[in-house]
Amino acid sequence: MNPSGVTAAPRVVNRFFEFSLLGMLAAGYCAVLGSGFLDWPTAALTFLGLCARALAVAGVVSIEPPPRVAGALAIVYLGFFPVDYYYLSGTFLSATVHMVFFLAVLKLLTAKTPRDFGYLKAIAGLELIAAAILSEGLSFLAYLAIFVLFAIATFASGEVRRAAGAQVVVSRGGLKAFPRRLGVVSACLFGGILFMTVCLFFVLPRTARAAFERFAPARYRLTGFSNTVTLGEIGRIKQSTTPVMHVRSYQGEGFLPVKWRGAALAEFDGKRWFNPPGQEQVVQVDEGQVVVRSATEGASRGPNLIYQVHLEPLIADTLFFAGTVETIKIDVRYLRYSRGGSFHVAPRYGNRGLNYSAYGFLPNEWALGRYTAQLPLGALHELLSLPALDPRIPELARQLTAGAQTPAQKARALEGHLRQDYGYTLDLLAKPVADPLAYFLFERKKGHCEYFASSMAVMLRTLGIPSRVVTGFQSGVYNSMTGWQVIRASDAHSWVEAWIEGRGWTTFDPTPFDPSGGGSNLLSRLSLLSDTASQFWNDWVMSYDQGHQVALASRMHLAAQRLRFPDFDEVAAGFKSAVEDSLRYLPVLGTAVATVVLWLLFGPAAWKRWKQRVHARKLQRGVSDPSDATILYQQMLELLAKRGIQKPAWFTPVEFARVVKAPQMALLVDEATTAYNELRYGGRRDAAPRIMRALEQIRQL
Numbered sequence: 001m002n003p004s005g006v007t008a009a010p011r012v013v014n015r016f017f018e019f020s021l022l023g024m025l026a027a028g029y030c031a032v033l034g035s036g037f038l039d040w041p042t043a044a045l046t047f048l049g050l051c052a053r054a055l056a057v058a059g060v061v062s063i064e065p066p067p068r069v070a071g072a073l074a075i076v077y078l079g080f081f082p083v084d085y086y087y088l089s090g091t092f093l094s095a096t097v098h099m100v101f102f103l104a105v106l107k108l109l110t111a112k113t114p115r116d117f118g119y120l121k122a123i124a125g126l127e128l129i130a131a132a133i134l135s136e137g138l139s140f141l142a143y144l145a146i147f148v149l150f151a152i153a154t155f156a157s158g159e160v161r162r163a164a165g166a167q168v169v170v171s172r173g174g175l176k177a178f179p180r181r182l183g184v185v186s187a188c189l190f191g192g193i194l195f196m197t198v199c200l201f202f203v204l205p206r207t208a209r210a211a212f213e214r215f216a217p218a219r220y221r222l223t224g225f226s227n228t229v230t231l232g233e234i235g236r237i238k239q240s241t242t243p244v245m246h247v248r249s250y251q252g253e254g255f256l257p258v259k260w261r262g263a264a265l266a267e268f269d270g271k272r273w274f275n276p277p278g279q280e281q282v283v284q285v286d287e288g289q290v291v292v293r294s295a296t297e298g299a300s301r302g303p304n305l306i307y308q309v310h311l312e313p314l315i316a317d318t319l320f321f322a323g324t325v326e327t328i329k330i331d332v333r334y335l336r337y338s339r340g341g342s343f344h345v346a347p348r349y350g351n352r353g354l355n356y357s358a359y360g361f362l363p364n365e366w367a368l369g370r371y372t373a374q375l376p377l378g379a380l381h382e383l384l385s386l387p388a389l390d391p392r393i394p395e396l397a398r399q400l401t402a403g404a405q406t407p408a409q410k411a412r413a414l415e416g417h418l419r420q421d422y423g424y425t426l427d428l429l430a431k432p433v434a435d436p437l438a439y440f441l442f443e444r445k446k447g448h449c450e451y452f453a454s455s456m457a458v459m460l461r462t463l464g465i466p467s468r469v470v471t472g473f474q475s476g477v478y479n480s481m482t483g484w485q486v487i488r489a490s491d492a493h494s495w496v497e498a499w500i501e502g503r504g505w506t507t508f509d510p511t512p513f514d515p516s517g518g519g520s521n522l523l524s525r526l527s528l529l530s531d532t533a534s535q536f537w538n539d540w541v542m543s544y545d546q547g548h549q550v551a552l553a554s555r556m557h558l559a560a561q562r563l564r565f566p567d568f569d570e571v572a573a574g575f576k577s578a579v580e581d582s583l584r585y586l587p588v589l590g591t592a593v594a595t596v597v598l599w600l601l602f603g604p605a606a607w608k609r610w611k612q613r614v615h616a617r618k619l620q621r622g623v624s625d626p627s628d629a630t631i632l633y634q635q636m637l638e639l640l641a642k643r644g645i646q647k648p649a650w651f652t653p654v655e656f657a658r659v660v661k662a663p664q665m666a667l668l669v670d671e672a673t674t675a676y677n678e679l680r681y682g683g684r685r686d687a688a689p690r691i692m693r694a695l696e697q698i699r700q701l
Contacts, residue, residue: 017157023150028127031143049105132198230272242374245487250306253477258322264340302362311354323362330356351530383466390438397459451509453494466499629680
């Protein structure tokens with residue numbers, strides 16, 4: 001017997017075990033990959049390793065790297081780990097994840113002994129722990145369920161494999177159905193464990209999250225919504241459909257058809273918009289509330305807005321508001337307020353996302369006499385400054401505004417021409433160009449919102465009208481299943497604010513309608529269902545605390561109070577109606593009941609006899625396995641026991657055949673025993689029909 005126990009177990013058991021272990025590793029890998037944390041070289045290397053091992057287990061290829069080479073690579077990577085930590089990854093967790101996956105691939109390609117497979121189980125567990133630290137999405141629950149299922153199958157088949165290695169002799173058949181039977185057992189265990197885990201998970205508040213977050217690195221953030229945006233960044237963000245904001249109106253109106261204003265950028269260098277440093281002031285948050293007193297000075301009020309915002313962690317440190325905000329409720333110590341009217345928080349506050357509420361209104365920007373104040377000279381110079389421009393750009397601005405008299409008319413003229421004469425596309429430039437605006441206006445003549453907003457703002461400045469570019473999001477989509485408005489990365493947008501005398505800052509949106517927006521109705525519904533599940537996960541799993549626990553208990557209590565027990569008259573009437581219906585269908589019910597009773601009484605025995613007959617016919621045709629010899633020999637012992645002939649446990653089959661007294665019975669037992677030994681130990685399939693004939697003759701005696 002092989003010391004490792006690998007070759008002693010039947011091949012079907014080994015393959016089931018290795019595929020189950022491979023499933024554990026794949027589930028852990030996918031969980032980490034789904035968090036968005038894994039870089040593409042590590043992801044590609046691990047994927048190739050999993051595929052190579054799967055092909056090797058299936059017998060398609062043979063992979064046997066020399067042990068010395070594998071050991072040398074492991075030692076080399078241990079020396080590479082400090083380099084990765086200090087110069088490449090920059091964080092201990094990232095470097096450790098890289099090392100775990102590298103060792104996993106190395107061990108995958110060289111695993112042969114039980115110790116190797118034990119290391120792989122430990123590595124799969126480390127992958128899942130890393131995913132638990134890095135992932136906050138609903139996908140982690142799905143990968144966790146898959147991991148648990150494969151883990152049950154791995155450990156169960158591992159025990160079978162170990163036992164088979166300790167005793168090679170198999171006393172009965174059924175190995176062909178081994179994967180199916182063990183798979184069903186694993187699925188049943190998995191269902192029970194998952195049910196109990198979910199019950200405990202929703203009863204006990206989550207307390208380990210704070211400990212995990214201590215080691216978690218800063219997550220990937222969407223750029224373009226802080227103090228700098230480069231032309232093309234918003235277009236790349238719009239390629240994604242990831243939810244970035246959820247908004248709920250407190251006014252019961254559902255959908256808010258507004259723009260969500262983020263950063264207002266004042267300076268342009270030809271390729272990027274930015275705000276110079278040193279223009280922000282710190283605003284103290286008193287008891288979770290900030291009052292923006294200057295917001296209502298001279299404003300013409302439109303409809304009031306009261307809403308709550310949940311900002312996902314991948315957004316930058318900018319807060320987004322609709323209309324003119326007057327009051328902000330947020331659980332941070334302070335806010336940073338820029339001269340452009342934007343609010344920012346310290347990046348550390350956004351690692352888990354942000355929740356804040358706002359009260360304000362939609363201003364009537366076209367009401368005369370809104371503002372009487374003038375822009376400060378410093379701000380006026382900043383809002384009119386321009387880099388070196390292609391001379392065709394100011395000339396185009398004069399042509400498009402010919403005939404317009406006031407700044408408002410000129411802005412409307414530029415907005416209308418850009419919307420009508422240019423096309424919308426999300427296709428990014430194949431390569432950078434020297435002058436993006438000139439290329440957009442005179443050659444390509446199509447682009448996304450950044451190019452339209454930047455072109456209008458620059459042309460307004462050539463006409464002496466102060467302007468700036470604003471980044472934020474469009475309205476989004478209202479999800480009636482959750483009551484929240486969903487704003488995705490694909491809703492990212494840029495527009496223009498121009499200073500109009502007597503009106504103040506006025507919004508203009510020169511971007512034409514996106515002909516590809518919206519998508520199919522089916523995809524929209526599926527995305528809303530996915531968002532509903534994600535909202536449930538965030539509210540009742542990731543943010544589950546004692547407050548949620550109390551809310552859940554309160555809801556259950558109210559539901560119990562709504563239950564009303566029927567009185568006696570209602571019970572009697574219901575019983576009478578049920579009896580009348582039963583009498584009407586009495587023949588059908590009687591037949592069904594009789595069928596069930598007959599099956600319970602005689603069904604199992606009949607099923608057993610039918611299976612024995614089918615098996616006997618197979619044996620008579622010579623279709624048999626060595627393990628069938630034990631089954632047939634046991635049937636012979638049962639027949640002899642009915643006739644008072646018992647086989648002592650310490651007798652071998654040959655010794656028992658010699659002690660049978662009745663001559664005719666002794667001949668049949670000897671014949672069956674000889675055929676039994678030939679089939680079980682000699683592998684002679686023609687011996688099975690001989691045992692069957694001997695058994696039939698014993699029955700007839």
